[in-house]
Amino acid sequence: DAKTTQPTSMDCAEGRAANLPCNHSTISGNEYVYWYRQIHSQGPQYIIHGLKNNETNEMASLIITEDRKSSTLILPHATLRDTAVYYCMTPGGTSYGKLTFGQGTILTVHP
Amino acid sequence: GAVVSQHPSWVICKSGTSVKIECRSLDFQATTMFWYRQFPKQSLMLMATSNEGSKATYEQGVEKDKFLINHASLTLSTLTVTSAHPEDSSFYICSASAAGDGETQYFGPGTRLLVL
Numbered sequence: 001d002a003k004t005t006q007p008t009s010m011d012c013a014e015g016r017a018a019n020l021p022c023n024h025s026t027i028s029g030n031e032y033v034y035w036y037r038q039i040h041s042q043g044p045q046y047i048i049h050g051l052k053n054n055e056t057n058e059m060a061s062l063i064i065t066e067d068r069k070s071s072t073l074i075l076p077h078a079t080l081r082d083t084a085v086y087y088c089m090t091p092g093g094t095s096y097g098k099l100t101f102g103q104g105t106i107l108t109v110h111p
Numbered sequence: 112g113a114v115v116s117q118h119p120s121w122v123i124c125k126s127g128t129s130v131k132i133e134c135r136s137l138d139f140q141a142t143t144m145f146w147y148r149q150f151p152k153q154s155l156m157l158m159a160t161s162n163e164g165s166k167a168t169y170e171q172g173v174e175k176d177k178f179l180i181n182h183a184s185l186t187l188s189t190l191t192v193t194s195a196h197p198e199d200s201s202f203y204i205c206s207a208s209a210a211g212d213g214e215t216q217y218f219g220p221g222t223r224l225l226v227l
Binding site for chain 1: 113115117143145147154155156157160202204206208213214215216217218219220221223
């Protein structure tokens with residue numbers, strides 16, 4: 001799995017879009033980008049994943065650059081309940097199926 | 112869909128006793144289940160990977176004789192912490208992935224273990 005780099009923390013105002021970046025410059029061609037989040041004292045929650053095309057679901061949008069070296073998770077209208085630690089991971093390659101949780105980005109949504 | 116449950120949600124036990132944690136996939140068949148551990152203010156650490164009907168694969172540094180994993184069916188995996196000690200106190204989280212769903216893992220709510 002490719003190493004990922006995320007900012008340690010970010011703030012966002014309630015109702016505004018939260019854009020969380022992730023760098024994965026060593027990603028290989030068949031590795032997906034996965035995003036999860038963990039709200040305090042809960043198990044992680046799957047958000048979205050993608051390979052090369054942009055993806056959208058009911059929770060978020062995932063924008064992957066054309067060279068696939070970075071991606072951005074977008075929460076279009078952040079709420080206080082979106083305050084969590086967000087993890088960007090690439091579980092493919094020799095670590096197929098395994099998720100390696102780094103430190104993630106602590107997103108704080110404030111009123 | 113893709114709901115994973117864990118039982119119990121929290122447990123307090125005396126040092127030296129064994130504790131069993133159950134992980135169930137409620138609405139799908141889990142070909143693979145994973146067990147993680149999370150200490151306060153740290154990220155999740157993978158302990159082991161289990162496939163239904165076969166022995167679990169443990170990560171480096173995780174004692175297989177201390178953390179017994181059984182994945183006897185496509186909807187149930189159990190983790191038994193044998194002879195628990197205070198340093199085993201942690202947040203234990205399982206996840207499950209389904210055949211045909213790529214690498215997506217669905218996580219349980221976690222079990223908080225406190226060993227006195």
